Amino acid sequence: MSDPIPADPVLAVDGLSIAFQTRRGLLPAVRDLSFSVGRGEMLAIVGESGCGKSLTALALLGLVPTPGRVTGGAVRLEGRNLLALDEAALRHVRGARISMIFQEPMTALNPVLTVGEQIMEAILEHEPVSRKAARERTLALLERVRIPDPARRFAEYPHRMSGGMRQRVMIAMALAGAPAVLVADEPTTALDVTIQAQILSLIDELRREQGTAVVFITHDLGVVSRYVDRVLVMYAGRKVEERDTRDLFADPFHPYTQGLIAAQPRGLIAAQPRGLAARSQADARLPGVARERLTEIPGTVPALAAMPPGCAFAPRCPLADDLCARTVPPPRPAGSGLVACHHAGESHAI
Amino acid sequence: MALPDTASLPPTRTDFRDRTVGRLLRRPSALVGLILLAGILAMAGFADIAFPGDPLDMAGTPLLRPGDAAEFPLGTDMMGRDLASGIFHGARVSLLIGGVAALVSLVIGIGIGALSGYYGGRVDRALMRVTELFQTIPPFLFTLALVAILQPSIATITTAIGITSWSGLARLVRAEVLRLRNSELAQASIILGASDARIIFLHILPNTLAPVIVSASILVATAILTESSLSFLGLGDPNVVSWGGMVGAGRETIRTDPHVAAIPGVAIVIAVLALNLLGDGLNDVLNGKGERR
Numbered sequence: 153m154s155d156p157i158p159a160d161p162v163l164a165v166d167g168l169s170i171a172f173q174t175r176r177g178l179l180p181a182v183r184d185l186s187f188s189v190g191r192g193e194m195l196a197i198v199g200e201s202g203c204g205k206s207l208t209a210l211a212l213l214g215l216v217p218t219p220g221r222v223t224g225g226a227v228r229l230e231g232r233n234l235l236a237l238d239e240a241a242l243r244h245v246r247g248a249r250i251s252m253i254f255q256e257p258m259t260a261l262n263p264v265l266t267v268g269e270q271i272m273e274a275i276l277e278h279e280p281v282s283r284k285a286a287r288e289r290t291l292a293l294l295e296r297v298r299i300p301d302p303a304r305r306f307a308e309y310p311h312r313m314s315g316g317m318r319q320r321v322m323i324a325m326a327l328a329g330a331p332a333v334l335v336a337d338e339p340t341t342a343l344d345v346t347i348q349a350q351i352l353s354l355i356d357e358l359r360r361e362q363g364t365a366v367v368f369i370t371h372d373l374g375v376v377s378r379y380v381d382r383v384l385v386m387y388a389g390r391k392v393e394e395r396d397t398r399d400l401f402a403d404p405f406h407p408y409t410q411g412l413i414a415a416q417p418r419g420l421i422a423a424q425p426r427g428l429a430a431r432s433q434a435d436a437r438l439p440g441v442a443r444e445r446l447t448e449i450p451g452t453v454p455a456l457a458a459m460p461p462g463c464a465f466a467p468r469c470p471l472a473d474d475l476c477a478r479t480v481p482p483p484r485p486a487g488s489g490l491v492a493c494h495h496a497g498e499s500h501a502i
Numbered sequence: 503m504a505l506p507d508t509a510s511l512p513p514t515r516t517d518f519r520d521r522t523v524g525r526l527l528r529r530p531s532a533l534v535g536l537i538l539l540a541g542i543l544a545m546a547g548f549a550d551i552a553f554p555g556d557p558l559d560m561a562g563t564p565l566l567r568p569g570d571a572a573e574f575p576l577g578t579d580m581m582g583r584d585l586a587s588g589i590f591h592g593a594r595v596s597l598l599i600g601g602v603a604a605l606v607s608l609v610i611g612i613g614i615g616a617l618s619g620y621y622g623g624r625v626d627r628a629l630m631r632v633t634e635l636f637q638t639i640p641p642f643l644f645t646l647a648l649v650a651i652l653q654p655s656i657a658t659i660t661t662a663i664g665i666t667s668w669s670g671l672a673r674l675v676r677a678e679v680l681r682l683r684n685s686e687l688a689q690a691s692i693i694l695g696a697s698d699a700r701i702i703f704l705h706i707l708p709n710t711l712a713p714v715i716v717s718a719s720i721l722v723a724t725a726i727l728t729e730s731s732l733s734f735l736g737l738g739d740p741n742v743v744s745w746g747g748m749v750g751a752g753r754e755t756i757r758t759d760p761h762v763a764a765i766p767g768v769a770i771v772i773a774v775l776a777l778n779l780l781g782d783g784l785n786d787v788l789n790g791k792g793e794r795r
Contacts, residue, residue, distance in 0.1 A: 213693055247695030260690035264708045273704060274694050325694060 161188035268306030532783020538776035606664025615675025
């Protein structure tokens with residue numbers, strides 16, 4: 153496991169804010185988000201739908217879909233601020249220095265080209281190599297993502313492949329330019345459980361072999377816990393906690409993180425009983441939740457337009473008081489990382 | 503670790519094409535269309551061998567009916583020109599004008615549609631206004647006016663038909679490009695650093711090909727009809743024989759010798775019908791009725 157804050161990060165996000173332009177003004181979707189990833193490190197960004205994690209993923213590649221726009225901060229890739237680059241410069245960075253894989257590989261692959269041709273094109277886009285050389289590199293890439301019989305698979309169309317195979321092809325394409333950072337936006341969500349594990353361990357192997365930094369976007373804390381070095385928990389556009397994976401699971405500080413971990417159906421924490429069977433009102437209190445039975449977090453995420461002035465989690469939090477309703481908790485050092493909660497550590501030291 | 507996989511046989515490019523052609527041939531209407539079209543193509547190809555002389559020369563007694571003389575199986579017109587020779591040589595002109603005009607129309611239509619759909623915004627608005635301008639003018643009158651101004655010749659007729667018939671195609675391509683531009687495929691290509699040209703030509707246009715191929719076959723048919731109409735009205739190229747021109751020439755004798763106008767008329771009907779049947783068949787096969795590829 154690497155340092156919580158790497159000395160020389162490949163990717164450093166600093167105070168990133170993204171907002172949606174609407175008729176009633178700017179609606180902030182991601183606020184003051186900072187994190188960094190080092191060479192060969194794997195960071196998970198965890199949060200529920202709409203917390204801004206996918207928006208963040210796109211912003212890492214300098215792509216914010218309209219009507220969204222970046223309202224502040226910087227995304228530094230190998231020292232260069234991507235948000236200050238123009239489209240032409242960004243195009244040379246995308247695919248070459250930073251790359252991305254998606255949830256549904258079928259829709260991201262071109263149905264009229266063979267998978268080999270598509271990977272070749274991804275290589276030729278960034279490097280002036282001959283088609284023959286590109287073909288050889290493609291075969292090597294297919295081999296590297298553990299696709300059996302690459303020469304045969306080269307000539308296959310995406311619709312003839314299984315979901316797991318397609319995701320492997322997507323990964324091969326993303327790695328074609330040997331990027332320093334790979335952003336993975338829920339790449340295993342559309343796959344069944346056994347294939348999920350295979351793809352995850354493939355990504356894990358590749359980052360160890362090549363030193364690629366991986367930013368893994370997911371809503372499923374359990375899936376990634378075995379592979380990632382650090383976990384960043386987002387809630388309503390803000391980072392609420394960032395810790396080394398082992399520490400986070402052993403002792404989550406933020407009430408939201410505690411809720412997320414306790415909501416895992418299988419006992420990820422030894423003390424937590426298996427199954428959902430025992431659910432009672434008494435258990436619905438958050439403190440010390442890791443040792444009790446809690447299966448869900450009451451309430452829902454506030455809408456972007458109706459964000460409370462203080463902590464966004466306050467309306468759902470059993471620890472919330474006046475302070476939480478008034479002021480946004482600033483992130484403060486806690487254990488191997490950071491936590492943004494006024495009350496974290498009150499029950500025990502952090 | 504080897505994955506168990508669903509796909510069995512290694513497919514190839516030709517594998518996919520063979521299946522498309524095979525499915526096309528299994529549709530009776532498409533098959534009839536293809537055979538008729540092949541016949542017309544053969545007529546055009548062998549015109550010089552079957553009828554070596556100039557089809558506009560007087561060859562025999564005027565107004566022979568089909569079967570009157572063995573050397574003129576389809577008879578002659580009022581100037582004594584061989585109708586069979588005219589049909590063969592006319593096939594050439596009709597197919598040439600139909601094909602090239604459709605090509606001109608495809609280039610303009612796909613170009614404008616792709617730019618408009620891909621870039622959107624101001625580019626889209628400007629190009630679509632131009633397209634609408636072309637759509638508001640009745641295409642036949644527009645073509646007629648252009649040919650009248652430019653002097654009729656094969657080149658001007660072809661250009662005029664091409665210029666006036668792309669607007670529908672441009673809107674079709676624009677809609678398809680618009681759909682694919684916002685697809686995950688285009689997003690993924692942008693994210694992997696592909697250039698606009700590569701995204702348009704490699705990832706978007708090939709995926710719009712199915713409806714474009716279908717409308718291309720109809721475009722050829724429409725172009726043949728338009729050329730025939732122009733020739734009928736006397737605005738054809740006077741130096742070549744064309745089916746429409748033959749119908750026009752037969753108009754004067756339509757009461758006494760209807761075959762002079764009817765025979766080239768039937769040729770036009772068959773050519774247009776063949777292309778429409780083929781277009782329908784292609785539409786069924788490519789736009790995925792029944793089996794999915």
